[in-house]
Amino acid sequence: MYTPRTPRIVAARRLQRRRDRDQARRFLAEGPQAVREALAAGVVLELFGTPAGLDRHAELTAQAPEVSPVTDDALEALTETVHPQGLVALCEQVDVPIGEALAKRPQLVAVVAEIRDPGNAGTILRTADAAGAGAVIFAGDAVDPYNGKCVRASAGSLFHVDVVRAPLDVLDLLQDTGLQVLATSGTGEDDVDSLLDGGQLAAPTAWLFGSEAHGLSPELLRSADRRVRVPIYGGAESLNLAAAAAVCLYASARAQR
Numbered sequence: 060m061y062t063p064r065t066p067r068i069v070a071a072r073r074l075q076r077r078r079d080r081d082q083a084r085r086f087l088a089e090g091p092q093a094v095r096e097a098l099a100a101g102v103v104l105e106l107f108g109t110p111a112g113l114d115r116h117a118e119l120t121a122q123a124p125e126v127s128p129v130t131d132d133a134l135e136a137l138t139e140t141v142h143p144q145g146l147v148a149l150c151e152q153v154d155v156p157i158g159e160a161l162a163k164r165p166q167l168v169a170v171v172a173e174i175r176d177p178g179n180a181g182t183i184l185r186t187a188d189a190a191g192a193g194a195v196i197f198a199g200d201a202v203d204p205y206n207g208k209c210v211r212a213s214a215g216s217l218f219h220v221d222v223v224r225a226p227l228d229v230l231d232l233l234q235d236t237g238l239q240v241l242a243t244s245g246t247g248e249d250d251v252d253s254l255l256d257g258g259q260l261a262a263p264t265a266w267l268f269g270s271e272a273h274g275l276s277p278e279l280l281r282s283a284d285r286r287v288r289v290p291i292y293g294g295a296e297s298l299n300l301a302a303a304a305a306v307c308l309y310a311s312a313r314a315q316r
Contacts, residue, residue, distance in 0.1 A: 061107070061129040063136045068129065071107070071149055072136050077203045084152045086205035087137060090144040091116050096215030097150050098122045105149040109134050112145020119146065139207045152205060153222060157196065157229065160221040161236045165193025167311050168238060168265040169304065172227060172279060173199040175270055180204070181212025182301035183268060188216035190308040191315075195220055196265075199227030230267075230282045238265040242275050242283035243307060245297060250290045251310050259285075260314035266307050271300040 061068050071087065073079040080086050085104070088097045097103045098119060106113075106123035109131055113120045120126055129137075137147045169187040174180050180202045187195050197204050204210075204222050230240050239262050241254075254260050267283060269275035280286055289303045298306070 060110075061127055061133050063130075063133045065133065067105075067127065068107075068133045068136060071147075074149075075139070075207065077206070080152070080203065080205050086150055086152055086210070087207065088148045088150050088210055089138050089140065089146070089207065090211070091119060091146055092215055093210060093217075094119055094146045094148045096218040097148050100153065100218040102151045102153055102218070103148045104151060106146065107134065107137060107149070108146045116146060123148070140211070153218060154204065154224050155221050157223045157225045157232065160194040160196075160223050161232065163193060163221070164236070164263075165221075165238075166263045166315055167192040167308065168194045168196065168233065169308060170196045170198050170229065170233075170265055170267045171201050172267055172269050172275060174201050174268065174300070176300075177202045177206040177209035178212050179271060179299075179301045180206075181209035181214075181217075183304045184209070184213040184220070184222070185216040186301065186305045186308055188213075188219045190305075190312040192220055192308065194223055196223040196225055196229060198225050198229055227279070230279065233265045234284070238263045239285070240265045240267055240283045241285050241287045241307070242267040242280050243269070243288070243303060244274060244280060244286045245288055247286035247288035249285050249287045251287060251307055252290055254285070254287065255310045255314055258314070260311045264311050266304070266311065268300065268304050268307075
């Protein structure tokens, strides 16, 4: 049984650092839900689990190409949560080139531009998947989609949609593919409700989301086809980034259907 000092555990633990994930093109998916989705996607290389965890999720254990029992201490070394759920999968990274994703002509795309918070990014990824988006683009100096918190927040959606890592200057490519680019801004001249009522959101759309602290850069705002705000009807100053993204993505999903 593997312990925290076993070389394979030491090597896997290095994947908690972005540099090592990028070099190895591998990452860790923690917990039975993420493991289930990773197995379904065919990207699991090895499944680490405590004896209790492997027994409790025998249906997942049976699907793994390689199973490695570990001690409780070894599992804790591989996880970032306070109460680990007994399973961690070593996975191949799943992101695809932007050209491959756009060649499928997605009708709805979410672009997270330089978003640094992994919880927000993972939640937007999950919401985009639920709204039927075909791709989520992590643009510029955005958080790593394989960050442990981002993977957990995506709740398995990391394995359902095309995930792209691209430079910040992707707007021309999106527009050349036939997508209207809508940049979210608290001071946008258009609002989501007006565009939904006017039928504009039925068109193929890429929504552009910036960081919660700083928003989108002036250059991105200028380059977008429209600058769009989520209307605030009550006394709140603003919405959380992930909540605002949900409003925008579901408005498009409704219009496109």
